[in-house]
Amino acid sequence: MEPVIRVEHLKKYFATPGGPLHAVDDVTFSIEAGKTLGVVGESGCGKSTLGRTIIHLHESTDGKIFLDGRDITRLKGKELRQAREKMQIIFQDPYSSIDPRKTISSTVMEPLKVSGRYSRKEIADKTAELMSLVGIDERLRLAYPHELDGGRRQRVGIARALALDPKFVVCDEPVSALDVSIQAQVLNLLKKLQQDKGLTYMFVTHDMSVVRHISDDICVMYLGQVVEKCPSKELFAMPLHPYTKALLSAIPSTDIDNPTKREILKGELTSPINPKPGCRFAARCPFATEACEQPQVQEEVSPGHFVRCCRIREVN
Amino acid sequence: MPETKTAAAPVQQKAKKKSEFMRVMRQLSKNKLAMVGLAILIIEILLALLAPYIIPYDYAKMDVVNAFQTPSAAHLFGTDDTGRDIFSRVLYGGRYSITTGILAVLISLVPGIVIGAIAGYFGGQVDNIIMRILDIIQAIPGMLLMIVIASVLGPGFFNTIIALSISSIPGSARMLRAQMLKERENEYIEAAQSINCSKFRIIFSHLLPNCMSPMIVSSTMGVAQTITMAAGLSFIGLGIQPPTPEWGAMLSDARQFMDQAPHLIIFPGLAIAITVLALNFLGDGLRDALDPKLKN
Amino acid sequence: MPDNNKTQLPFLDIKDLVVEYVSDGEIVHAVNGVDLHLERGKTLGLVGETGAGKTTIAKSILRILPDVGAKICGGQVHLDGENLLELQEVDMRKIRGNKISMIFQDPMTALNPVQTVGDQIAEVVHLHLEHGDHTDPVARAKEMLEIVGIPAERYHEYPHQFSGGMKQRVVIAIALACNPDLLLADEPTTALDVTIQAQVLDLIGDLRKKYNTAMLLITHDMGVVAQVCDDVAVIYAGTILEYGTKRQVFKHPTHPYTIGLFGAIPDMNEDEEWLHPIDGLPPDPTNLPKGCAFSPRCPYATDECRKEPIKIYKTPDGHDCRCCRMGAIAKKEG
DSSP states (O other): OOOOOEEEEEEEEEEEETEEEEEEEEEEEEEOTOOOOEEOOOTSSSSSHHHHHHHHHSSEEEEEEEEEEEETTTTOOOHHHHHHTEEEESSSSSTSSTTTTOHHHHHHHHHHHHHHOOHHHHHHHHHHHHHHHTTOGGGGGGOGGGGSSSHHHHHHHHHHHHTTSSSEEESSSTTTOHHHHHHHHHHHHHHHHHHHTTTEEEEESSOHHHHHOSSSEEEEETTTTEEEEEHHHHHHOOOSHHHHHHHHHHSSSSSSOOOOOOOOOOOOOOOOOSSSSSSOOOOOOOOOGGGGGGGGEEEEEEEEEEEOTTTTHHHH | SSTTOOOOOOHHHHHHHHHHHHHHHHHHOHHHHHHHHHHHHHHHHHHHHHHHHHHHHHHTOOOGGGGOOOOOOOTTOBTTTTOOHHHHHHHHHHHHHHHHHHHHHHHHHHHHHHHHHHHHHHHHHHHHHHHHHHHHHSSSSSHHHHHHHHHOOOOSHHHHHHHHHHHHHHHHHHHHHHHHHTTTTTTHHHHHHHTTHHHHHIIIIHHHHHHHHHHHHHHHHHHHHHHHHHHHHHHTTSSSSSOOOHHHHHHHHHGGTTTTTTTHHHHHHHHHHHHHHHHHHHHHHHHHOOOOOGGG | OOOOOSSSSSSSSEEEEEEEEETTTTEEEEEEEEEEEEETEEEEEEETTTTHHHHHHHHHHHHHHHTTTHHHHHHHEEEEEGGGGOOHHHHHHBBBTTTTTOOOOOOHHHTTTTTTTTHHHHHHHHHHHHTOOOOOHHHHHHHEEEEEEOGGGGGGOOOOGSSSHHHHHHHHHHHHHHHHHHEEESSTTTTOOHHHHHHHHHHHHHHHHHTOOOEEESOOOOHHHHHHHHHHEETTTTTTEEEHHHHHHHHOSSSHHHHHHHHSOSSSSSOHHHHHHHHOOOOOSSSSSSSOTGGGGOTTTHHHHHHHOOEEETTTOOEOOOTTHHHHHHHHHO
């Protein structure tokens, strides 16, 4: 079956005074219909840029993006608008991602209005339907965003993203700004919508417990590159890349009897501007050798489990 | 909210539009200062309109014998250096000063907003080019620029307004641009892109409404500045021509007599101050009423 | 461990603290009768959601609530036997930064962008020099930088030249420069990435051990609490709902809110199709329910819960729980 989204060697560089910033560097993956790909990594690793590049909020520098098998990398004008309706995004910050001067219903109905395909009556009906779908009370139709709490605002963002019946939704840290009890409500909603509508998600987050819960496959990104990609369960059971291991061990566990044995990484993310050709994690990696200064290739170590590390056999 | 759940779509739409306008008006009416400002403006405008019927003396009639009279029952505000009745001149002058001030600011807002919005939204080279052009215009002293424009257009009421508004375009464009640059960083702009909003829609439906607060405040201040600038123009014979009275011109004429006859400067000065104060009250109230966050 | 010899009170003892804000003519009941205590060298975790009143408590201890609109309406905050709420502002100023320091959540805004990081540390040292104390603030600032793992050569750099984790280290250096007895850490790692969070938590832990500093750690992250704290207080709508040692609260969570909070976190070891969110929303702090603040969201609530404020009960393992249906719930949960 043709995957809904496939990206090949996708690159997104930003021009900065110091040279090109490699936000996304040679990323390849595909997501099948109804599945969720989790993308994890620390801030500045390019995970949000990756999502935004796929749905054409940024123009890609190089590589290809396929939607339903069709190359959409360089679409323009009307074709781009049509493709975009199939790909939507839910943003991290429920406070800044909704226009503060528009009522809830006008935010939700805006995609319908802009598409120009619906009559006024259809727009009103669909808006009401969307609002009940995401669980926003009809009475809040004329409320303004500041009158709503973070969880409800995020529901508004979800309703707006689903207005045009997309196939693929980029969820860019949709629950990071929410409290735990509300976070669970929104995660359940996202999962239910996925089941009911057969949505395909790319779920960007830094929260490992959330990504483990919601994803089928997981990509771990470090400075613009995917260092490890495999099915969700396998990643947690058998992380292979030294960075993944460190990342998993850094999560504070709520199990007080079995505190995780933590490997504390030295240093911080190096600059993504004009990176050296070798492994980008080498500077912080406890296993780094000279071989790591060469460009690293992505290797399939077992079916469906990809790692970008030349010392993987020695490390494990 | 008044309407019921089952109302048909168009009705809902209309109800929403109406309620939005009503909401702003209701908010505004709750603001006492704004209402005071509005009342003062309405009274001033009425007085100016009815001036020909209420002024006790001809505003241009000189009466050298009665020059420099201090305020009295005969001359409420006293008389000026040529014996003209200041009360009549202030009332009549309101017609020109208020219209010049408000109109010039309103006219300058339109190109100011368009230029500022384009520079602020598109950024990069477009922004660079526009800003450099504005730099050049602003490098010319404001007065000089107005003199040039006014002398090209010739003296007269409307030409004065045009000259005044052109010279205040760069200021409002700059302010809107700065506001736009800040506002467009918000994710709701990306959200608008992702749902296929056109650039036009993003700028005018999303960005502008969120950028207008400081514009409204600075515009009300701008009116005061414009009234005094208009005076400068008439002073050098390019603005509204004497003997037509005008507050700014009255101020500058009276400057030389400030020591002997302060009332010459006090009354037109008060008129300007009161107008500006009223506009500021109204502007502040309007800004708050337009902001849904400041409900209640 | 140096014992408190002045009085019988614990090192930090908060009794019945009540704080209100006035906003738009409405009274926001931010903190409603909070009791907390903390000994030297220990860490108390204050866990709760946005708006539960965590930060307000910390700011009340330091007395840095905004002058307009906020009011400490009652209660006592004893530090080392001295009631901070009765002190003159002059005396309070000597305590801030010297005896008590605070680490704020956002390292990006906690530093002055136009002053070098070294000078910012030195300033704090300088401000708290006693008469006759000849400590060189600059030397002390350099020493602090080294202690938090930043080379002293970076003394003359500005905050923008530092990454988020480094900035938080600088904030920690400022907070610890005067060897405070009490550290108030308000979500110190929330803005940081996990690997950096691990570094910073370790750093705070090491330094506290070294100087025997007591810490009130404010967080919403149960994992961080599990890793760092000795005692835990769970706060909801300005009221402590459950209070005990970490082991008691984590092993035998008793209040339905605490149980719900643990249940809502996706499990790292088990697969579950659906999460168990707590239904509903936190109550409006201007209009709190009469009885238990959690009762509108509580699946076990009865009329008894809604009638009047709930008092504190002792759980079987001896920790505090503000729930009158505790026994019944324990039976139901098995």
